[in-house]
Amino acid sequence: xxxxxxxxxxxxxxxxxxxxxxxxxxxxxxxxxxxxxxxxxxxxxxxxxxxxxxxxxxxxxxxxxxxxxxxxxxxxxxxxxxxxxxxxxxxxxxxxxxxxxxxxxxxxxxxxxxxxxxxxxxxxxxxxxxxxxxxxxxxxxxxxxxxxxxxxxxxxxxxxxxxxxxxxxxxxxxxxxxxxxxxxxxxxxxxxxxxxxxxxxxxxxxxxxxxxxxxxxxxxxxxxxxxxxxxxxxxxxxxxxxxxxxxxxxxxxxxxxxxxxxxxxxxxxxxxxxxxxxxxxxxxxxxxxxxxxxxxxxxxxxxxxxxxxxxxxxxxxxxxxxxxxxxxxxxxxxxxxxxxxxxxxxxxxxxxxxxxxxxxxxxxxxxxxxxxxxxxxxxxxxxxxxxxxxxxxxxxxxxxxxxxxxxxxxxxxxxxxxxxxxxxxxxxxxxxxxxxxxxxxxxxxxxxxxxxxxxxxxxxxxxxxxxxxxxxxxxxxxxxxxxxxxxxxxxxxxxxxxxxxxxxxxxxxxxxxxxxxxxxxxxxxxxxxxxxxxxxxxxxxx
Amino acid sequence: xxxxxxxxxxxxxxxxxxxxxxxxxxxxxxxxxxxxxxxxxxxxxxxxxxxxxxxxxxxxxxxxxxxxxxxxxxxxxxxxxxxxxxxxxxxxxxxxxxxxxxxxxxxxxxxxxxxxxxxxxxxxxxxxxxxxxxxxxxxxxxxxxxxxxxxxxxxxxxxxxxxxxxxxxxxxxxxxxxxxxxxxxxxxxxxxxxxxxxxxxxxxxxxxxxxxxxxxxxxxxxxxxxxxxxxxxxxxxxxxxxxxxxxxxxxxxxxxxxxxxxxxxxxxxxxxxxxxxxxxxxxxxxxxxxxxxxxxxxxxxxxxxxxxxxxxxxxxxx
Numbered sequence: 001x002x003x004x005x006x007x008x009x010x011x012x013x014x015x016x017x018x019x020x021x022x023x024x025x026x027x028x029x030x031x032x033x034x035x036x037x038x039x040x041x042x043x044x045x046x047x048x049x050x051x052x053x054x055x056x057x058x059x060x061x062x063x064x065x066x067x068x069x070x071x072x073x074x075x076x077x078x079x080x081x082x083x084x085x086x087x088x089x090x091x092x093x094x095x096x097x098x099x100x101x102x103x104x105x106x107x108x109x110x111x112x113x114x115x116x117x118x119x120x121x122x123x124x125x126x127x128x129x130x131x132x133x134x135x136x137x138x139x140x141x142x143x144x145x146x147x148x149x150x151x152x153x154x155x156x157x158x159x160x161x162x163x164x165x166x167x168x169x170x171x172x173x174x175x176x177x178x179x180x181x182x183x184x185x186x187x188x189x190x191x192x193x194x195x196x197x198x199x200x201x202x203x204x205x206x207x208x209x210x211x212x213x214x215x216x217x218x219x220x221x222x223x224x225x226x227x228x229x230x231x232x233x234x235x236x237x238x239x240x241x242x243x244x245x246x247x248x249x250x251x252x253x254x255x256x257x258x259x260x261x262x263x264x265x266x267x268x269x270x271x272x273x274x275x276x277x278x279x280x281x282x283x284x285x286x287x288x289x290x291x292x293x294x295x296x297x298x299x300x301x302x303x304x305x306x307x308x309x310x311x312x313x314x315x316x317x318x319x320x321x322x323x324x325x326x327x328x329x330x331x332x333x334x335x336x337x338x339x340x341x342x343x344x345x346x347x348x349x350x351x352x353x354x355x356x357x358x359x360x361x362x363x364x365x366x367x368x369x370x371x372x373x374x375x376x377x378x379x380x381x382x383x384x385x386x387x388x389x390x391x392x393x394x395x396x397x398x399x400x401x402x403x404x405x406x407x408x409x410x411x412x413x414x415x416x417x418x419x420x421x422x423x424x425x426x427x428x429x430x431x432x433x434x435x436x437x438x439x440x441x442x443x444x445x446x447x448x449x450x451x452x453x454x455x456x457x458x459x460x461x462x463x464x465x466x467x468x469x470x471x472x473x474x475x476x477x478x479x480x481x482x483x484x485x486x487x488x489x490x491x492x493x494x495x496x497x498x499x500x501x502x503x504x505x506x507x508x509x510x511x512x513x514x515x516x517x518x519x520x521x522x523x524x525x526x527x528x529x530x531x532x533x534x535x536x537x538x539x540x541x542x
Numbered sequence: 543x544x545x546x547x548x549x550x551x552x553x554x555x556x557x558x559x560x561x562x563x564x565x566x567x568x569x570x571x572x573x574x575x576x577x578x579x580x581x582x583x584x585x586x587x588x589x590x591x592x593x594x595x596x597x598x599x600x601x602x603x604x605x606x607x608x609x610x611x612x613x614x615x616x617x618x619x620x621x622x623x624x625x626x627x628x629x630x631x632x633x634x635x636x637x638x639x640x641x642x643x644x645x646x647x648x649x650x651x652x653x654x655x656x657x658x659x660x661x662x663x664x665x666x667x668x669x670x671x672x673x674x675x676x677x678x679x680x681x682x683x684x685x686x687x688x689x690x691x692x693x694x695x696x697x698x699x700x701x702x703x704x705x706x707x708x709x710x711x712x713x714x715x716x717x718x719x720x721x722x723x724x725x726x727x728x729x730x731x732x733x734x735x736x737x738x739x740x741x742x743x744x745x746x747x748x749x750x751x752x753x754x755x756x757x758x759x760x761x762x763x764x765x766x767x768x769x770x771x772x773x774x775x776x777x778x779x780x781x782x783x784x785x786x787x788x789x790x791x792x793x794x795x796x797x798x799x800x801x802x803x804x805x806x807x808x809x810x811x812x813x814x815x816x817x818x819x820x821x822x823x824x825x826x827x828x829x830x831x832x833x834x835x836x837x838x839x840x841x842x843x844x845x846x847x848x849x850x851x852x853x854x855x856x857x858x859x860x
Contacts, residue, residue, distance in 0.1 A: 053763075056763060058762070058763060060759075061754065082768075085765075086765045086766075086767065087765060088765065089762070089763050089764060089765035090763065090764035090765035090766070091765055094763075094764075095760065095763040095764075097756055097759075097760055099756060102755065102756040102757060103756040103757050103759075103760040104757060104760075105757040105760075105761070105775050105778075105779070106757070106779065106854055106855065107778040107779050107854050108778075116761075116764060116766065117764040117765065117766075120764075120765070120766055120767070120770070121765060151858075152854050152855075152858050154854070154855050154858075155858060
């Protein structure tokens, strides 16, 4: 008996777009032994999910496997009948999706969704499956394992859902599980628990896994082998520790180096430091739910203040209050000595112009029916009254400033741009108003690391050239390390700690800051093991 | 308090308010018609005495608001006043006929709703297949014809050529249920064909809309049979739009039967309404309008409430 579980040879997958078949995977081999975990990494569009799904003989709508063999435990999956595939899926090969909140059916209780595969595949009776579910919920460290299954997906938190989904994938004790970015949508502190739980359960049942992620530090904790993909081709594959210590290909090295960007230390300003924006004891709420509690903050002209916190900490709400999109209940915001009206629309236009915002999702922040020149031209005519040739000249200037060729991009629609280019256009739109102060709300979160680094470098350069002040909202500690002068840590609508970057990042920390900082995955493959061990001893000791 | 109960109560209040506004409009519309009802009814030859008697009989001398209130009070208890054409109590005139209309609508709905939902699911399952196209196009063809045309075609085929069903749906109070179902089969089929297409297409579209969602993909990747994915995973989440289209069509079944009833000589409300309009029998028109309006509002209210209940987020709050 061979211990080779999955043997994919020369896989070529195509997708139908613009009325022709375009290659997505261009001839990749993939081997997996029983009980082994293979990390698949690459940027978006590298084809990692497509390859992962192909291991189940599945392609997304509009895609097809053109060539190649997929042998799972001696069974050929390429070209197998849908009945044969159905009998394997869920039973011998299972799938864990990126967003558990979207991948659980909202209409059914968790435990019923757990039981479906074992009952439908005839592995267990409903009663056995329910008993088994509670057992696995306990193993995967869900709170209240006997009862949590009887909740609906929306009644459970994101991290718990992701664990429930891993338990569900385990229901038939499959030989192979495909994990498709299972922790990407989670906060760092939640991610740790989920990673730990996934790793333990996969080891306990000796399940082989393909772990798809774009986060190197995560894959370092999980995988025995790492395979790097770039635009549908394999770059290299090596055992995890070897790859981390000594990447061979240039592309892999560039991925490794991405987190090293640090902005130059700011030069002391002539004429001393002045406060640009002063936020004074702000309270805000959505309906009866309080989201900001007594927030006070001073932002110096020309500085970058990073607001960090997990989802629900109120950091985006703070941005909405500053912009006048959500009127505060109490407190005052003064801009350059002038108090700002609670409602953005009631502020004088000259003042509106000085405060601009760049959003997380460039995709949805751009009107798909407007050409780039109209997107950027609108604030030019609205705030500055520019028309005709003067307006066009300024649009060209702005596009050059954000490193896009005006001749090439002016007449394009947003759909013809890549994610990074769209975010650049959003930056240009904010700059068009000639602001002093820009709020960047998770502007790099939706981007690949290399592209995100490019955006950060651009923002840094613009700050120096145009004397901009940034409020940088992010959940990513690496981004904070790259660009911040000052850091504000938020939790549950309260500022936990604030100070200069150096002060925040060097001990002693507030307990929450400590938790946040220690939860950021590191490239050391033993990091997760050590951290969880350390936290366990702390819990036992405390 | 359970939020769903609160929402349902709120909807109920809005429904009642709408119904009340409708009663005001119906009553006022008739009042605002040009001319005097008594002179209109009795014609040029009317003597002042007969006019006065008419006004007395139909209670036209009191102020409008007072008359509205007593009309509303009566309507609530099922007393719609008396017919202007033959002086008989309206509730007696339309009572049995209203029941007949509701019976026919219910019969048609009992056929149409299951057929529409199941065929909509099948069309989604075999999306873009020959079956899907034939189903889509044939139901589209059915709604493209006027209902009387469909009625005559059905009569031609099933009554004249095949002789399976009667062409006249002449039922009365003593007709048994079996015979009633048999006699009204053709009108029910006609209505069925008219409303089927909308409901079927909405079911198909609502399900197809969901098929690209991650939880449907997840169900496929769990190795669940395709039919089960549609019926168990997609349908419950597609219910809200399907319910509202069904409710709209059921309301149409009751309000829109006039022509079909005339073709099959079925003693329903439609025939009464046609007679009342041509006789200028204002009080009967008011009563029929009120019944139709109430049906519309109640069915839509029911659809709203069912859609809310079909949403697990509202039914099972955090």
